[in-house]
Amino acid sequence: MAKSCLVSRTQTVPREDPFLSSYRLLGKELGRGKFAVVRKCVELGSGKEYAAKFLRKRRKGEDCRSNIINEIAILEMARFSPYVVDLHEVYETNNEIILVMEYAAGGEIFEQCVADQDEAFTEKDVVRLIRQILQGVLHLHTCNVVHLDLKPQNILLTSSNPLGDIRIVDFGLSRRVDTIKEVREILGTPEYVAPEVLNYEPISTATDMWSVGVLAYVMLTGVSPFQGETKQETFLNISQVNIQYGQEDFEGISDLAIDFIKSLLIKNPRKRIRADQCLKHPWLSSPIESEPLEEATIEKKESEVEAPEVTEELVLLASY
Numbered sequence: 591m592a593k594s595c596l597v598s599r600t601q602t603v604p605r606e607d608p609f610l611s612s613y614r615l616l617g618k619e620l621g622r623g624k625f626a627v628v629r630k631c632v633e634l635g636s637g638k639e640y641a642a643k644f645l646r647k648r649r650k651g652e653d654c655r656s657n658i659i660n661e662i663a664i665l666e667m668a669r670f671s672p673y674v675v676d677l678h679e680v681y682e683t684n685n686e687i688i689l690v691m692e693y694a695a696g697g698e699i700f701e702q703c704v705a706d707q708d709e710a711f712t713e714k715d716v717v718r719l720i721r722q723i724l725q726g727v728l729h730l731h732t733c734n735v736v737h738l739d740l741k742p743q744n745i746l747l748t749s750s751n752p753l754g755d756i757r758i759v760d761f762g763l764s765r766r767v768d769t770i771k772e773v774r775e776i777l778g779t780p781e782y783v784a785p786e787v788l789n790y791e792p793i794s795t796a797t798d799m800w801s802v803g804v805l806a807y808v809m810l811t812g813v814s815p816f817q818g819e820t821k822q823e824t825f826l827n828i829s830q831v832n833i834q835y836g837q838e839d840f841e842g843i844s845d846l847a848i849d850f851i852k853s854l855l856i857k858n859p860r861k862r863i864r865a866d867q868c869l870k871h872p873w874l875s876s877p878i879e880s881e882p883l884e885e886a887t888i889e890k891k892e893s894e895v896e897a898p899e900v901t902e903e904l905v906l907l908a909s910y
């Protein structure tokens with residue numbers, strides 16, 4: 591444990607700990623994965639709230655620092671998309687890398703997907719949010735990057751009430767498309783994973799588009815379309831595209847919405863519509879259904895950026 595020094599009556603911070611010298615952790619744990627924990631924090635200088643993601647560098651005895659550098663490089667590459675969470679600062683200790691990211695106060699859209707009718711999303715809400723998700727995904731795909739873990743738990747809201755905007759988070763499984771060798775392990779979360787992943791076939795940007803189809807289904811109905819009693823049953827439902835659009839689940843939902851979902855939940859990845867085509871689908875582009883169209887493409891504040899090669903020089907780490 592680093593030596594600490596008394597800096598004020600209320601708090602002592604380890605002298606050599608730049609993160610804790612610049613931020614105060616707030617009680618709230620926002621998320622926890624196998625090798626990461628996310629905590630709310632406040633930047634002492636500005637008083638601004640952030641989310642700090644603590645990532646362990648060693649996992650199962652292996653050095654996984656390059657995986658974390660990959661996540662940072664993708665967040666950096668996506669910095670011009672308003673719908674990808676912003677990366678503020680990075681710190682490195684002996685055991686961890688800390689990503690200080692934009693705080694999305696509205697939390698996971700998952701909570702509202704499973705909420706009671708009166709708090710659930712309206713179709714108009716879903717049109718607006720799916721359009722934003724597609725604009726974020728289009729930015730990634732334009733940069734040759736696939737997310738590979740798009741699910742309601744990884745789509746956050748800047749505000750839940752009033753309903754704000756989305757932020758795509760968690761690029762821990764993301765890859766540059768041209769660097770993906772064949773998939774050797776099942777990536778992603780069972781309910782949202784595309785058939786080609788289950789069959790160890792090549793993955794592509796179309797793999798994310800399958801997940802967008804599942805996302806739209808869940809946001810509209812609160813039902814996870816392929817979920818079975820067991821993981822095996824779920825995988826079989828996905829592989830056979832065993833899906834229903836039941837009257838009960840889709841009561842009051844437009845035929846255009848169902849047509850949109852059906853354009854994505856197609857077994858052959860080549861037959862699924864792309865993110866740019868989704869944004870032109872009548873369900874998302876008919877003004878009657880929703881607010882006036884935003885620009886379908888993201889105005890880049892700088893020239894189009896290629897997803898940078900994952901090299902360590904790219905990342906300025908405040909290390910200690």
Ligand SMILES: Cc1cnc(Nc2ccc(CC#N)cc2)nc1Nc1cc(C2CC2)[nH]n1
Pocket residue numbers: 620621628640641642643675691692693694695696697698743744746759760761
């Ligand atoms: C209010 C809140 C509630 N729940 C979560 N959950 C969550 C979901 C996925 C991941 C996985 C990741 N990355 C981390 C937390 N994040 C929140 N705010 C965040 C969370 C963040 C950044 C992404 C961490 N900014 N604002």
